[in-house]
Amino acid sequence: MKSKKRTTIYDIAEKLNIAPSSVSRALNNSSYVKESTKKLILQTAEELNYKMNSLASNLRKGQSKTIGVIVPRINQNFFANVIAGIEDASYKQGYNLIICQSNELYEKEVQCVNTLINQNVDCIVISISVETINYQHLKNILDHHIELIQFDRVADELETLKVINDTLQASYEAVNHLINQGYKRIALLEGPQSLNIFRQRKEGYLQALKKHNIPIIDELMLENAWTKELGAQATRQLLSLPNPPDAIFASTSDFSALGVLEVATAMNIKVPSQLGICGYSNEDFTEITSPSITTIDQFSVDMGKTIANLYFEEMNNSNVSATPKTISIKPKLITRSSTQRSAE
Amino acid sequence: MKSKKRTTIYDIAEKLNIAPSSVSRALNNSSYVKESTKKLILQTAEELNYKMNSLASNLRKGQSKTIGVIVPRINQNFFANVIAGIEDASYKQGYNLIICQSNELYEKEVQCVNTLINQNVDCIVISISVETINYQHLKNILDHHIELIQFDRVADELETLKVINDTLQASYEAVNHLINQGYKRIALLEGPQSLNIFRQRKEGYLQALKKHNIPIIDELMLENAWTKELGAQATRQLLSLPNPPDAIFASTSDFSALGVLEVATAMNIKVPSQLGICGYSNEDFTEITSPSITTIDQFSVDMGKTIANLYFEEMNNSNVSATPKTISIKPKLITRSSTQRSAE
DNA sequence: TAAATTTCGGCAATCGATTGCATTTTTTAA
DNA sequence: TTAAAAAATGCAATCGATTGCCGAAATTTA
Incomplete structure (x- = not known):
C-alpha cells in the first residue's frame, strides 16, 4: 500500500502469472474459472487490498x-x-x-x-x-x-x-374534515399554481366546498403563502376582513400553518374554537405546538x-x-x- | 437523437472529418485549436446533442x-x-x-x-x-x-x-448560563460515550460545575438519553429522586429536551421557574414549544x-x-x- | 524565395475492466 | 490409447476521452 497507484487486475494477474481476464472473471464469480485459481485470485486481491475501479467497469459495461x-x-x-x-x-x-x-x-x-x-x-x-x-x-x-x-x-x-x-384526495379530505367540524368559512392558503401539487390541493378544496354546497369566496383564497412569514401575513389579511374565515387550510405547508397559528395566538383568537387550522406535510413540530396542528402525512x-x-x-x-x-x-x-x- | 447510442467525440470527428483529438481539445477549450474549427466543433456538438461521458474522462484523468x-x-x-x-x-x-x-x-x-x-x-x-x-x-x-x-x-x-x-465550549457555556440563571442542581442527559462529541459535551458540563464549585453528583448524570422517549424516561427518573434537579441539560439533542419538557408539563412542573431545560442543535421546533427551548446552534x-x-x-x-x-x-x-x- | 518559427491537427497509447472468440488443458467416452 | 467433449484460460478488442509526441500547414523572418 505504499505505492502511488492503486492495485489493478493487471497487478494481480502479473503476480499470479495468469491473464487479467481470468482475474476479472474470478472477481465476478464467473463459473469459467477453476475453483482453486478463483480462491487464489480472491486471496491475492485481498492481500493487495484491491478495490475495483468502477469507472472502468462502468465505462465498459455502459451503465x-x-x-x-x-x-x-x-x-x-x-x-x-x-x-x-x-x-x-x-x-x-x-x-x-x-x-x-x-x-x-x-x-x-x-x-x-x-x-x-x-x-x-x-x-x-x-x-x-x-x-x-x-x-x-x-x-x-x-x-x-x-x-x-x-x-x-x-x-x-x-x-x-x-x-x-393523491394530493387532491388528501386535500379534499382535509377540507371535508373541517366542514364536519362545523367550520363554515374556510380560507385557503395556496402555493404557486405553476406546480401541479398546489393546483391539486386547491382543486381538492374546491371540490369539498362544492360537495357541501358551500359558496366559493375569492377573497378567502390567497396565493403565495408558502412560508411561515407569508402564512402569517396572509392570516393577518384574512382576519381583518369584515367577514373573516373561521378556519384556514394552509395547503402549502406546515410552516405556513405555523404562521397562521402564531398570528392567531398573538391576536388572542382561540384555536380551534374560533379558528380551525390545518397544515400539510406532518412536520415534526406540528405535534408539539399548542394546540397541535392537524396536518397530512405524505409517507x-x-x-x-x-x-x-x-x-x-x-x-x-x-x-x-x-x-x-x-x-x-x-x-x-x-x-x-x-x-x-x-x-x- | 433517434439512435440507440449517445453521441461521442468520434461521431463529431467523423462528421467534420477531423481527428477525435481535435474535438476533445476544442471541447476543453484548448488553445491548440484554431478558433474557426473550434467554433465549428462546438456547434456540431450542440447539433448532435453531445454530452460528454464523464466515466471515460474520469477514467483517463484518474480523478x-x-x-x-x-x-x-x-x-x-x-x-x-x-x-x-x-x-x-x-x-x-x-x-x-x-x-x-x-x-x-x-x-x-x-x-x-x-x-x-x-x-x-x-x-x-x-x-x-x-x-x-x-x-x-x-x-x-x-x-x-x-x-x-x-x-x-x-x-x-x-x-x-x-x-x-467547539462542542466542549458550547456545552460549558450552556451550563454556565444555567448556573447564572440561579439553577443549583443541574442534571445531564448524556449520549453514547463512544462518540467524542458526547464525551466533550459531558466534559463541558463538568468543567462548568467545577468552575463554580458545584459538586458533581453521579445520580444526576444519565447515559443513553438520546431520543425523545429516552429523554422523557430519564426525566421521570430524575424528578422522582428524593432531591431532584432544578435544571436538565439534554446534551444529546433537542428531541431529548423535548421529552424532558413534555414530562415536566405532564407533571405540572413549571418551566423555567421550577425546572430549567436546555437542549442541543437548535432544531426548528425549539423555537415554538411553550416555553421555547434554550439550545445550541451548530451552523x-x-x-x-x-x-x-x-x-x-x-x-x-x-x-x-x-x-x-x-x-x-x-x-x-x-x-x-x-x-x-x-x-x- | 528559402529558412525558421509558430500554430494546428493527427496518430496512437493510455486509463482499468470486460467479453467474444480462440486456444489449451482436463475430463469423459469410446 | 485415442478421439471427442467439456472446462479453463488466454488474447485482443472495446468502452470514450485525453494527451505526449510528431508532422503538416501557416506565418514570420531573413
Whole structure:
C-alpha cells in the first residue's frame, strides 16, 4: 500500500502469472474459472487490498449503477426523507446515489440534469423546481435513454414514470374534515399554481366546498403563502376582513400553518374554537405546538423506497413497457387539536 | 437523437472529418485549436446533442470530480443541512456528491467506504456511526490516496482533516448560563460515550460545575438519553429522586429536551421557574414549544460549506501539507424561555 | 524565395475492466 | 490409447476521452 497507484487486475494477474481476464472473471464469480485459481485470485486481491475501479467497469459495461436525484432542497424534511428512502432501497440493490439540489432555480435544475447525463447515471429521479415550466431538459434525459422518474412535483404532460401522492384526495379530505367540524368559512392558503401539487390541493378544496354546497369566496383564497412569514401575513389579511374565515387550510405547508397559528395566538383568537387550522406535510413540530396542528402525512420515506423499487422493477421488465406507470400513494389526514372542536 | 447510442467525440470527428483529438481539445477549450474549427466543433456538438461521458474522462484523468459523503442518517436535520452546505459549495467547483447513510451501523459504514473507494471519489467526508470504534476502514481510505475529511463525530486519534464544533465550549457555556440563571442542581442527559462529541459535551458540563464549585453528583448524570422517549424516561427518573434537579441539560439533542419538557408539563412542573431545560442543535421546533427551548446552534449549513472549501483549498495546496488541519466552528448558545427565570 | 518559427491537427497509447472468440488443458467416452 | 467433449484460460478488442509526441500547414523572418 505504499505505492502511488492503486492495485489493478493487471497487478494481480502479473503476480499470479495468469491473464487479467481470468482475474476479472474470478472477481465476478464467473463459473469459467477453476475453483482453486478463483480462491487464489480472491486471496491475492485481498492481500493487495484491491478495490475495483468502477469507472472502468462502468465505462465498459455502459451503465453506472448510479441513480441521480434532483430536488429543490436537500435539507427540507420531505425531500430529505424521500432521499433517505431512495438510498435505503437502492443500496440494497448495489446502486449509488448522486444528489443535486436545484435550489428552486430552473437554470440550476437544467445544469443538474446535464451533469447527471454526463455522469452516465442509469436513472434520474426528480421533483421539479417551482420555476420550471419548460421541460426540454427532461425530454433530453429520455433522448439519452436514461430512465426518468418524477415524484411529487411532476410535469403532468410528460409521459414518464411518476410517484405521487393523491394530493387532491388528501386535500379534499382535509377540507371535508373541517366542514364536519362545523367550520363554515374556510380560507385557503395556496402555493404557486405553476406546480401541479398546489393546483391539486386547491382543486381538492374546491371540490369539498362544492360537495357541501358551500359558496366559493375569492377573497378567502390567497396565493403565495408558502412560508411561515407569508402564512402569517396572509392570516393577518384574512382576519381583518369584515367577514373573516373561521378556519384556514394552509395547503402549502406546515410552516405556513405555523404562521397562521402564531398570528392567531398573538391576536388572542382561540384555536380551534374560533379558528380551525390545518397544515400539510406532518412536520415534526406540528405535534408539539399548542394546540397541535392537524396536518397530512405524505409517507415520504416510503415514497422514496417506492421510487427506487419502481425503477428496479421497470428495469427488469425490459419488455416494451406499455404505458408509463404512475404510482399514487395515499396520504393520511392526521387530525389534531387545531381542528377538533370540543362542541360537536 | 433517434439512435440507440449517445453521441461521442468520434461521431463529431467523423462528421467534420477531423481527428477525435481535435474535438476533445476544442471541447476543453484548448488553445491548440484554431478558433474557426473550434467554433465549428462546438456547434456540431450542440447539433448532435453531445454530452460528454464523464466515466471515460474520469477514467483517463484518474480523478472523478466527485465527493463521497457518509452520514448516519440523511434525514436528520443536522446532517441534511451539512449535506446541503457541501452540495452548494461543491457544485460551484464542478464537483458532484455521492451520498451514503450508515444508519448508525458499523458494518454498513464499512460497505459505504468501500463503495466510495470503488467509485474513485476524490474525497470522502464522513461523520462516523455510533457503533464505530475501529477505524481500519478510514485508514484504508488514506491508503488509497483519497482525501478524508471527518466532521462533527470524528475519530480523534486519526490524523485527518477535521471540521468540528467547539462542542466542549458550547456545552460549558450552556451550563454556565444555567448556573447564572440561579439553577443549583443541574442534571445531564448524556449520549453514547463512544462518540467524542458526547464525551466533550459531558466534559463541558463538568468543567462548568467545577468552575463554580458545584459538586458533581453521579445520580444526576444519565447515559443513553438520546431520543425523545429516552429523554422523557430519564426525566421521570430524575424528578422522582428524593432531591431532584432544578435544571436538565439534554446534551444529546433537542428531541431529548423535548421529552424532558413534555414530562415536566405532564407533571405540572413549571418551566423555567421550577425546572430549567436546555437542549442541543437548535432544531426548528425549539423555537415554538411553550416555553421555547434554550439550545445550541451548530451552523450546520455553514459547516457543510466549510468542509467542501477545506477540501478545495487542501487540493490546491498540493505541497506536503504539514499538519492535518482541524477547523473548529464556534456554536452559539440560543437562550430562550425554558431557562430564563423571571426572578433574577 | 528559402529558412525558421509558430500554430494546428493527427496518430496512437493510455486509463482499468470486460467479453467474444480462440486456444489449451482436463475430463469423459469410446 | 485415442478421439471427442467439456472446462479453463488466454488474447485482443472495446468502452470514450485525453494527451505526449510528431508532422503538416501557416506565418514570420531573413
